[in-house]
Amino acid sequence: MSEFEPKIVVFCCNWCSYAGADGAGVARLQMPPNFRIIRTMCSARVDPEFILRSLAKGADGVVVLGCHPADCHYIGGNYRARRRIALIRMVIEQYGFDPKRLKLEWVSASEGEKFQKTLTDFVSTIKELGPTPLQEGS
């Protein structure tokens, strides 16, 4: 049996974290290819539905990345994202997902390295947790 390769959805805000992800590319920082990025204008655009949908469709983990506190391009969107994620984490736990499968992190446009580290660490976390409980049950 081949090693478990998680599928991870990453939501990046257009201004900081998406740029940070590009920055990781520009600096040729290598990382595991287990994630796919979906761009939104702000981390506050990440509707709880997107996270639940991703998990329901079989994502092994979801990451939401935004601008650092006080650096939001839209003044305070990242604070809203932070509050929402805290709540969704509780919701997914009730559905039987380890809350560690949902991560919120701040990555600025200049933090390619932080993007790399965040994703690399998250892939390891998910590998430790194993595949989504959805698949286990099916």
Place this chain on the structure above:
Amino acid sequence: MTKSALVIGGGIAGIQASLDLADRDIHVYLVERLPTIGGTMSRLDKTFPTNDCSACILSPKMADCIGHPNITTLTFHEVMKVEGKAGDFKVTLKSKARYVDPESCTACGDCVGKCPTKGISDEFEYGLSTRRAIYIPHAQAVPRVAIIDAANCRMIQNGKCGVCAKICQKKAINYEDKDKEVVVEVGSIIAAPGLKAWDANIATEYGYGRFKNVVTALEFERMMCASGPASGHIAVPTSGEEPKKIAFIQCCGSRSEKSGWKKYCSSVCCMYATKQAIITKEHLNVEEDIFFMDIRSYGKEFEAYIERAQREYGIKMRRSARVSNIEEDPKTKKLTINYTNSKGDPASGEYDIAVLSIGLNPPEGAKEIADKLGIELNEYGFCKTTVYKPLETTKPGIFVTGAFAAPKDIPTSVAEASGSAAKAGAYIVDSKFVPCAPKEYPKEKDVEGKEPRIGIWVCHCGTNIGSVVSVPEVSKYAASLPNVIFARESKYACAQDCLSEISAAIKEHDLNRVVVASCTPRTHEPLFREACRDGGLNKYLFNMANIRDQCSWIHMHSAEAATVKAKDLLRMAVAKAAFLEPLVGSEIPVTKAAAIIGGGITGMTAALDIAAQGIPVHIFEKEKELGGFALKFRHKEDGKDVAEFIKELISKIEGNKNITVHKKTVVRDIPGFVGNFKVIADGCGEIPVGAVLFATGAAQYKPTEYGYGSDKKVMTTLELEDALASGKFSGKNVVFLQCVGSRNDTVKYCSRVCCAGSLRNAIQIKMKNPTVSVAIVHKDIRTYGFREELYNKASSLGVKFLRYCESDAPTYDGKAVKAYDSILGTDVEIQADTLVLAAGITPLREEKEELAKMVKVPISKDGFFYEAHQKLRPVDFATEGVYTAGSAHWPKFMDECIAQGSGAAARMLTTISKSKLVSEGIVAVSNQNQCDGCGICVGCCDYNAISIVCGDDGRPRSEVNPGLCKGCGSCVASCPAGAMEQRGFRNKQIIAEIDALFEGA
């Protein structure tokens, strides 16, 4: 005939000036002598005090510049001759031979890889790496095209080689290329040729050039930079190992009488050295010492930055006299730095790397530029300006901006660049002015109700994508996806030939969606959107899959997985594309009028610059007369009384038919949004304006210390000026006490202007009567730039300086000032019959908070207005249409207020010189049928864009004002009814992406 404007120099100042002119529909020739625009800023790693990545914030401006329909960017051009006069210049330019046709070159880099002439020192990297004879200046070069260095090219020199011509598939190489002459006619000229770094070879005592581990700050900048030759891994040059100890040597080339050194302060080195130390510390576990004389952190939030460097990063600030010399251990190559410690004793320390904080010099060929333009230089070789006209050269119609006028940092350069644009525009916009015509596009095709027909281009990006991801496989796969008409491979999707192909294919294949899988939408989406528009397709029907930056570049060693990922990303992009809809930004009418709150020097300057373009201005001044804080000044600048200057300014304002002054008027509210504000003020009713400037200034701190108010011998700087001006001053023992109300526990920042103020008065007292004893008791003397002259002059006149420690504040007993002299290491008592308190600048926070609330703009933690971006948008607020300038933004000298006032005027003109604005199409929209008016979205909006209105059926509904909406989508995610949607990022579009990832594989 309407003339163009000419901007000389394509650094950040020249770029900003060009953009501000072009955004007012004025045509601009931007001339840069190097093959790429970007200037010094493009070579920096990060910028202080925000630590923003320099390239990240500059690149979009460079892209704006090169893509702007009103800007003709002429790189590798030089000004040869300037004839004529203001309003009517004829300028001869030399277009230097590139030997590569920039129109055909796609920057694929094939020629660079094959060029046999290697090992040429790379100028962009300050010689830290090498390049070939044909090269692309750097990764972010604009324009990004190759160029041949003729002096090193074997073909051009000896006629033997020709490899690059053979390899170039685009046939872009032309060895016969010649310099050409170009003549342009312009109404005004802005000189922004930038700066040259001081030549560190002059400092023989520091061993630069002999000791490899002694590097200049600019070299260190490239060493730190992730896109630099070492990919940001800082190493000791001789060993390649990680450094354990780094020393930063300040004032290298500055503040010295030594031969070849400059007398002035270079203004930026204290901050950039601290930045370098902080960034280095973030990457490495290293000990860092900064050797300095005075730390000059006078700018916005600079003081806090220095504080953080010490407290959070453990960087040691070694206050001392100048570092005397550096020695190298011939075996270990370690450096010994000999210096005088804070006690005045000789000391030394061993370091792995020494970074020389080299100063700023006038640009290369400043004299020739000045001669060609017919303008004068000052004694230091910089462009000559005056305090009252900081943006004007000695020749009418020619303006100056950036470091060519004096050493300065980026935000100052940017604000002044805007200011020079305001001035230059006044020579072009007259009653006969014809604005540049907007670009014509074919009619957009109607896609309503049509099945999606998607065309796909998958980019190889030379080898950037193709060497990792199997592009043929991805392309073949893409063609099989639903709604896809075809998928094609492209070597460079961004090259002109592919862009034309996209435009043509839209018509030929009746495409109604376009998807490109290539690099990042952040840099290239505008380019592809433009190609769609050229093909008659709404630009929002375009989507991108990022298979380079976020795929091939980060999974270089997993080709198979990267190919699978590229397919996934493309499938997701196609799924979203099928749901895309054409969007149009709504047209917002603009009220062609400006409101300026505050009638001080800054506000009046801005008012005159706006009125000069024939646009009405309203000045609201709360006092009974114009003039502001400067009315209290009693001194001269450039030999002219400030009072006289203000009088002239006021009479110009009052005689200007476009300007209405509302005195003794307090502004109560400013409802509205960009282009459509209303100023509600006492006794004025509602005045409609398109843009608002906050130029409300600041005030002098009212001391509570040192018996001020009860002891008549104690006075503030302004009171001393009064006494000096009225001839009532008779002090024999004068002590100036600096930093009263600044740089303490409650007011943490530096008030910037007090050091120069005390020095100016000290000089005046000494000049009048040399027998008067004058002492200045200070923490640091912060006479940055040419103000260093004051420090030198005061010293030579015998003014005594005593530096006290932060922790040990001086005391005053009514007769004498007692302070601990940190250099002598003992308590010193100075008799004082006059104690002058250099009272700092206080921001008038309450007044600012009132205004800030009206338009939702932020206040900085120090109580000043907080601009949109500290580096590149120094006078804009994040709220569009609202601006700030002068000491309302930060304490400033008069010349800086004048320049920034003009800068704000230029920024305001970009809005109010137009009759309408087009808002961004990606905005929130509320579905009236689903909305039940709960109002959750209202609280989510930081821009006041949503309001609850009465619906047709009498029930409450939310309504989005597209002019105010910034398109973040926060309200959409908050809506419990699913009524709120974000155009371009609708729920169904994003869910289609998610579903496609998991279902379509």
